[in-house]
Structures are given as structure tokens and as C-alpha cells.
Amino acid sequence: MATAKKKAPAKKADNPSADVGRTRTARPYPASSFQDALGLGNAIMTHAAGERVRRLTLLEKMGKSATSSATKMAITNSGKYGITTGSYAADFLELTPVGAVVVNTSRSDAERRKAAFDLAINGVAPFKLLYEHYKSKRLPEREIIKDVVRDSGIDVPDLDECVDTFTVNVKDLGLLRTIGGAETLISIEQLLEETPRADGVAHTVHAALAQATPAIVKKVANDSAISSDWEKVCFYITPIGTEDSEARKHADLFMSSLVQPALEELGLIVVRADHIGEPGMITTQVLEYLKKSKLAIADLSYLNPNVFYEVALRHALRLPVVQLIRKADRLPFDVNQSRTLVFDTTDIYSLIPKIQTYRAEIANQARKAIEDPESVGNPVSVFYPDFYK
Incomplete structure (x- = not known):
């Protein structure tokens, strides 16, 4: 009886996006922050x-x-x-x-920080690699960080997700500092020496968890083509305001510098209400995007009532939504049970050095929301589960 020939192993794709559509190898890192x-x-x-x-x-x-x-x-x-x-x-x-x-609040802050670092960074091979490589250095652009992992020999099936999760972890642990106008990864030893901080700035282990010139917001040129494949659409819910208003400038900046770059790696096209190209009632079109888009990013800055109305519709429809807000705004009680990303826009010197970190946070939460919409928080399903019966 003839022996079947073994198939040669498939050549590994250089592009991580090539993993889509084929069986993923096991992650050498956890699938969450x-x-x-x-x-x-x-x-x-x-x-x-x-x-x-x-x-x-x-x-x-x-x-x-x-x-x-x-x-x-x-x-x-x-x-x-x-x-x-x-x-x-x-x-x-x-x-x-x-x-x-x-998790033991009776232990000292230093003990808890060190224990969190040992688990979140030191115990995860690619994260430990990146920490040791960039300790006491400025963090470069994502593509450079991905090359460090790629060249290490560690088999990582999704480099974008790996780098995003690492970035979120070091931020949550308080290991990212803005020094000399750039995000710098400080050592765990330095963090422990500064614990507790007299100024109260340092993070706790339970804290809520790239320099770039803002690009011109990409307008949707052919909305009918995009809307035919809702699996590729992220609807950006944001206060828009009038032309040249502060709200409009904020919406343009966040969309072009944070939201669009963060979601490009997920293969999603970001659409905003004022950039919908189809004729007709804007309300009808917005409702369609709220109902059919694969993901929604909701900017709660300025506490705009239209934004909260649209977020409520996504919650009622039990669809994935990621919330973000300016540090200057106070999150209302009704939605503060949902994980909300807080971004410091106090001035350009606070914002620019953190752009790459903020992008990583958005991408990380977007992945989680898409995989399990309720994991990022949905007040309707949490406090009134019978609503869907």
C-alpha cells in the first residue's frame, strides 16, 4: 500500500493580516489586557x-x-x-x-505593583522581550516595535494585537511617562522607588485602564459601496458642531489622529455622520449606520445629547461600542459603568506624546468589543437583562 506523501508546511506570511481566513496559532500572550x-x-x-x-x-x-x-x-x-x-x-x-x-489591598503599594508587573509583563514572553528592549527608552512607532518581536524568533500570530496589549499593560501599570516630549518606558525599579508618589500622579494597579501631525479627515467618497459590506464599517459617534467650532476641530483631530489609524489595522473604515455621501434624511442614514455597522466608537466629550442618544440605541440593539472621553469632561453616572478610555487633551504637549498609546488603547478595546460586545459594558444588559426577553 502506497504511503501518502506529507504536505510541505505552508510558508508563513510576512503580513500578519494574512492570518485572516486560516487557523490561528496559539497566542504566546493572553487575549486581553x-x-x-x-x-x-x-x-x-x-x-x-x-x-x-x-x-x-x-x-x-x-x-x-x-x-x-x-x-x-x-x-x-x-x-x-x-x-x-x-x-x-x-x-x-x-x-x-x-x-x-x-488584589490584596492590605499589602503595600510597592508589593502590589511589583506583583502586577511580574504577571502582566515579566510572565509573558513577548511582553518581557519588549520591556527589556525599550526599558528607559522612548517608544518608537508600532511598526518598529513589531520588528523587534518579529526578529526575536517568538512565534506571534498577530503582531498588532501583541504590541497593542503590551502598550496598554505598561500604561496601566504606570510605566509610561512623558519625558522630553515623548512616551518613555521607565523601569519597574524606578516606579517602585517612587511609590507612593507625593503628588498623587502615579497609577495604582487598579487604575482605569507617536508623535504625528493630524491628517485631513478622510471623507467617505462612495458611501453606497461601503454600506454594502457593513462588516467593514465603524461608525464614529461624536459631537460635530458647526464649521470652525471647537467641537468640530476636536472631532476632526480625534478621527484623523486616533480613531482612523487605530482601526486601520482591524480592516475597518471609519464613517462619521457629516461625511455620509448618500442623499436623503441624515437621521435615517444615521439610524442605518447605528443598526448595521460592525463597531461604533462613541466620543462622549462635550457631553453632547445626540451622542448619548445614539449610544443608547447601540446598547439597546446589543451591538459593540467603545466609549472614549476627554479628561476635562466628567463621565455621567448612567454610562460610567462601561469601560471608557480617557484621553488628556489639556494641551498639545500633553496630547502629542501619547498619541501612539491612545491608538493602542482604542485598537485593544475595539478588538474586545467585536469579539464580545458586552465585555466592554452595556448598562441595559447588565442592569435590565429581561429587556431582551
């Missing part, structure tokens, strides 16, 4: 005083479905970071010794 994965550890500390707890009991206390993909992913990511032990099918979940330090 450390801050998001920490939720399970916090719940064990809150509901079980940090002790070993039955999985189903804990999930019931958290109001989570034991069979949902979001719950399984949360348990998996917590385990990959080393915060907890026990899979999504295990009878019991338990904090690891290091995870217990991170």
Missing part, C-alpha cells in the same frame, strides 16, 4: 475573601453565565497571566500566590 483579566481575581477577593472557591458559586455572585464565551475567555486569560488557577471547566478557582498579592 492585564487590567481586564484582573476582574476574576478581584471577584475571588471580594466574594471569597481570597480563598479557593467553587467556580459556579463565584460566577453566580458575579452575575456571569458559566457557559458564555466571555466567561470562558475571562477565566482563560486570568490563568494565562497567572492571576488564578483553574480552567473554565474546573470545579474550583483559586488565586495564585502572586495573584493574591495583586
Whole structure:
């Protein structure tokens, strides 16, 4: 009987986007930020005083479905970071010794910061690599950072996601500082020496978690072609204002410098209400985009009522939306239960050095929202689940 010939291994694509449409290899990093994965550890500390707890009991206390993909992913990511032990099918979940330090508020800030660093950066191969490479240096553009990972020999199936998650983690840990007008990665030793900070600026482990000249906002030239494939559309909900108004300048800056670059790597085209090219009632068109777009980015800056109305519609439709806001604005109670990215636009000297980090945060939250819309927070489904019955 003839022996079947073995197929030669397929040549690995140089472009990470080539992974789309074929089986992905296992990530050598968790599929969420450390801050998001920490939720399970916090719940064990809150509901079980940090002790070993039955999985189903804990999930019931958290109001989570034991069979949902979001719950399984949360348990998996917590385990990959080393915060907890026990899979999504295990009878019991338990904090690891290091995870217990991170979530224990009776421990010193320095102990908790060091423990968080060990799990979020030191315990993840590509993140440790990037930290060691850029420690005490300025962070370059994403493409340069991706080359460092690519040249390391570590098999990373999605370099964009890897770099974004690393960037978000070091920011949440307080390791990114604006020094000399650029985002600089400080060492964990420096951070610990400065803990606690007298000025109160330093992050805590539970903190909410590239220099560029703003480009001209890309107008939708052929909206009918775009709307035929809603899987490629991100609708940007934002206060627009009149021509030359502060709100219009803000919307143009955020769209061109933050939102569009962040979503290009996800293959999404950003559309804003005033750039829709089709004739007809603008209200009808907006409603269509709110209902059909794969993702929505909602800028809550200036607390514009139209923006909140459109966000409410996305929530009611149970569709993915990522919220962001200026640091100068106070987030209203009704939506402060949802994860909201806060950007400092105090002045150009505060904004420009952080542009690359802000882009990474938007891309990171966008991926999470698309994979599981309710993971980024939906007040309607959280506080009134019977609404959908």
C-alpha cells in the first residue's frame, strides 16, 4: 500500500493580516489586557475573601453565565497571566500566590505593583522581550516595535494585537511617562522607588485602564459601496458642531489622529455622520449606520445629547461600542459603568506624546468589543437583562 506523501508546511506570511481566513496559532500572550483579566481575581477577593472557591458559586455572585464565551475567555486569560488557577471547566478557582498579592489591598503599594508587573509583563514572553528592549527608552512607532518581536524568533500570530496589549499593560501599570516630549518606558525599579508618589500622579494597579501631525479627515467618497459590506464599517459617534467650532476641530483631530489609524489595522473604515455621501434624511442614514455597522466608537466629550442618544440605541440593539472621553469632561453616572478610555487633551504637549498609546488603547478595546460586545459594558444588559426577553 502506497504511503501518502506529507504536505510541505505552508510558508508563513510576512503580513500578519494574512492570518485572516486560516487557523490561528496559539497566542504566546493572553487575549486581553492585564487590567481586564484582573476582574476574576478581584471577584475571588471580594466574594471569597481570597480563598479557593467553587467556580459556579463565584460566577453566580458575579452575575456571569458559566457557559458564555466571555466567561470562558475571562477565566482563560486570568490563568494565562497567572492571576488564578483553574480552567473554565474546573470545579474550583483559586488565586495564585502572586495573584493574591495583586488584589490584596492590605499589602503595600510597592508589593502590589511589583506583583502586577511580574504577571502582566515579566510572565509573558513577548511582553518581557519588549520591556527589556525599550526599558528607559522612548517608544518608537508600532511598526518598529513589531520588528523587534518579529526578529526575536517568538512565534506571534498577530503582531498588532501583541504590541497593542503590551502598550496598554505598561500604561496601566504606570510605566509610561512623558519625558522630553515623548512616551518613555521607565523601569519597574524606578516606579517602585517612587511609590507612593507625593503628588498623587502615579497609577495604582487598579487604575482605569507617536508623535504625528493630524491628517485631513478622510471623507467617505462612495458611501453606497461601503454600506454594502457593513462588516467593514465603524461608525464614529461624536459631537460635530458647526464649521470652525471647537467641537468640530476636536472631532476632526480625534478621527484623523486616533480613531482612523487605530482601526486601520482591524480592516475597518471609519464613517462619521457629516461625511455620509448618500442623499436623503441624515437621521435615517444615521439610524442605518447605528443598526448595521460592525463597531461604533462613541466620543462622549462635550457631553453632547445626540451622542448619548445614539449610544443608547447601540446598547439597546446589543451591538459593540467603545466609549472614549476627554479628561476635562466628567463621565455621567448612567454610562460610567462601561469601560471608557480617557484621553488628556489639556494641551498639545500633553496630547502629542501619547498619541501612539491612545491608538493602542482604542485598537485593544475595539478588538474586545467585536469579539464580545458586552465585555466592554452595556448598562441595559447588565442592569435590565429581561429587556431582551
